[in-house]
Amino acid sequence: MSYKKCKCSVKIEDLHVKNILDDINLVANHGETLALIGKNGAGKTTLLKSILHSIDFTGNINFFNSYGQKISKPKIGYVPQRLSFDKNTPITVLDMFCANLSRFPIWVNYSKKSKEKAIFMLEKVGAEELIHARIGQLSGGELQRVLLAFALDPIPNILLLDEPVSAVDRKGISKFYSIINSLREDYHMPVILVSHDLGHVVKYANSYALINHTIIETGCAQDLLKSHRVRETFGIEPDERDETWI
Amino acid sequence: MDLIYLLLEKIFPFSWVEFNFMKNAFVAILLITPLFGLIGTMIVNNKMSFFSDALGHCALTGIALGVILNITNYSVSMILFSVLFALGISGIMQSEVSSSDTIISVFSSTGIALGIFLLSFSGNFAKYSAYLVGDILSINKNEIFILLLILILVIITWILLFNKLLLSGLNSDMAHSKRINVKFYKNLFSVLIAIIVTVCLKWVGILMINSLLILPAASSRNIAKNMRSYHVLSVIFSVFSGIFGLILSYYIGASAGSTIVLVSSVIFFVTFFVNKIK
Numbered sequence: 001m002s003y004k005k006c007k008c009s010v011k012i013e014d015l016h017v018k019n020i021l022d023d024i025n026l027v028a029n030h031g032e033t034l035a036l037i038g039k040n041g042a043g044k045t046t047l048l049k050s051i052l053h054s055i056d057f058t059g060n061i062n063f064f065n066s067y068g069q070k071i072s073k074p075k076i077g078y079v080p081q082r083l084s085f086d087k088n089t090p091i092t093v094l095d096m097f098c099a100n101l102s103r104f105p106i107w108v109n110y111s112k113k114s115k116e117k118a119i120f121m122l123e124k125v126g127a128e129e130l131i132h133a134r135i136g137q138l139s140g141g142e143l144q145r146v147l148l149a150f151a152l153d154p155i156p157n158i159l160l161l162d163e164p165v166s167a168v169d170r171k172g173i174s175k176f177y178s179i180i181n182s183l184r185e186d187y188h189m190p191v192i193l194v195s196h197d198l199g200h201v202v203k204y205a206n207s208y209a210l211i212n213h214t215i216i217e218t219g220c221a222q223d224l225l226k227s228h229r230v231r232e233t234f235g236i237e238p239d240e241r242d243e244t245w246i
Numbered sequence: 247m248d249l250i251y252l253l254l255e256k257i258f259p260f261s262w263v264e265f266n267f268m269k270n271a272f273v274a275i276l277l278i279t280p281l282f283g284l285i286g287t288m289i290v291n292n293k294m295s296f297f298s299d300a301l302g303h304c305a306l307t308g309i310a311l312g313v314i315l316n317i318t319n320y321s322v323s324m325i326l327f328s329v330l331f332a333l334g335i336s337g338i339m340q341s342e343v344s345s346s347d348t349i350i351s352v353f354s355s356t357g358i359a360l361g362i363f364l365l366s367f368s369g370n371f372a373k374y375s376a377y378l379v380g381d382i383l384s385i386n387k388n389e390i391f392i393l394l395l396i397l398i399l400v401i402i403t404w405i406l407l408f409n410k411l412l413l414s415g416l417n418s419d420m421a422h423s424k425r426i427n428v429k430f431y432k433n434l435f436s437v438l439i440a441i442i443v444t445v446c447l448k449w450v451g452i453l454m455i456n457s458l459l460i461l462p463a464a465s466s467r468n469i470a471k472n473m474r475s476y477h478v479l480s481v482i483f484s485v486f487s488g489i490f491g492l493i494l495s496y497y498i499g500a501s502a503g504s505t506i507v508l509v510s511s512v513i514f515f516v517t518f519f520v521n522k523i524k
Contacts, residue, residue: 048419049419052419052423053422054418054422054428077423078419078420078422078423079420080417080420082417083417084415084417084418085291085415086293088467089290089467090467090470090472090475090476091291091412091472091473094472095412095472095473096413096416099408099409099410099412099413100413100424102409103406103409105404105405105406105408105409106408106409106412106473106474107287107408107473107474107477108405108474109474132472134472150420151420151423160423
């Protein structure tokens with residue numbers, strides 16, 4: 001297939017964000033998960049925000065489709081770490097989806113079309129039974145799956161995940177990543193994942209980039225724990241790595 | 247207006263309808279309360295109750311500036327000042343400084359102190375103290391017309407922009423990924439609150455206005471299941487406490503504003519316990 005020839009999906013060149021990121025050059029490929037790792041405050045989330053264009057930066061960020069053509073207005077799916085809403089707010093999953101799907105004000109009513117679409121989206125992540133649940137009452141894993149479904153409409157050119165499983169239990173984590181993997185295969189979707197858990201990175205990502213205000217090192221996720229610099233950054237002794245991180 | 251007077255006299259065969267000021271107040275409350283009920287939901291959602299309170303306080307500086315600059319209609323200087331202030335605070339809130347509540351509080355204190363300082367300079371602050379407590383019974387026909395315009399403006403905004411505003415409040419980066427201009431919507435909402443708070447200040451009072459904005463939405467939040475019931479209940483609570491409070495205040499002989507707020511508070515505690523029992 002022709003799309004396999006040009007795998008490049010996002011190309012970041014000479015990215016600078018004042019006081020946080022410096023001289024970032026990075027490429028994310030179609031059908032692959034790129035993990036951004038690094039200590040707290042290293043600029044991982046800032047890099048995601050730059051890709052979203054929600055903060056000011058200098059440099060170039062270009063997006064390409066699977067045929068290698070440049071996309072001027074990319075659709076970006078973003079799964080945040082958490083929502084800034086108060087937990088007691090009476091907003092249901094359906095409310096959130098319909099607010100995005102149509103301009104028709106959700107405090108008046110939902111259009112039937114939007115409701116059907118919301119169910120369709122939720123089915124993709126196995127969360128259709130949560131449609132009338134209040135967002136504040138979802139468990140960590142349920143919320144992440146709902147937010148993932150939310151990020152998938154319209155089908156994005158790239159999916160950004162910011163510490164998606166930090167509040168999710170073990171069972172929820174494997175469920176979440178298996179959905180991500182099938183999306184990656186089905187849509188050949190590029191995924192950029194911010195994670196502090198090296199075990200997850202080895203298990204679920206294809207490549208990694210170690211960040212500390214600039215790119216320290218990039219490599220294949222399988223070899224992550226062999227890297228001297230990664231071990232140094234996270235303070236892992238060579239002999240304890242197997243038990244601690246995998 | 248005469249038609250409305252006549253209608254009110256037919257509907258309510260009680261002694262309070264004999265007075266025109268009561269009828270004016272009644273109509274004004276029918277306009278103000280749904281407005282507060284609607285907009286209060288989003289203020290509570292976005293944790294902006296402190297912000298709207300600060301706006302009321304700063305309006306006093308707006309009045310003072312109006313007096314100093316010799317503007318005959320204080321509303322103009324008040325609205326201009328509040329809108330500027332709202333945009334300033336909104337900018338600070340969006341910069342995600344963790345202690346934005348402290349900063350708002352600093353602005354709020356400065357606003358009210360500066361207002362009192364400037365107004366008391368000439369030695370007749372008593373003339374302006376009406377703004378602190380407000381008086382719904384003083385409203386006249388022209389002012390009711392202004393309220394009607396604002397209600398229409400808010401309803402139109404709420405129909406056209408509500409969904410985007412809601413998503414912007416959920417998570418601004420996520421809203422950004424859906425191509426929503428978060429900054430624009432947040433600023434617009436701040437300006438809208440600034441206008442409403444400032445215009446209504448004269449009749450509701452600086453001390454009371456925030457209670458009327460927050461309490462109906464907060465009560466509704468206790469028992470609502472989704473966004474629709476949240477809005478419906480908030481408006482119902484708001485209108486009910488407004489009307490009931492006004493009529494009650496007439497028979498008791500207390501100030502209308504405070505009676506309305508007390509009725510709202512009772513509703514809040516009832517819904518709070520209803521929610522606990524469930």
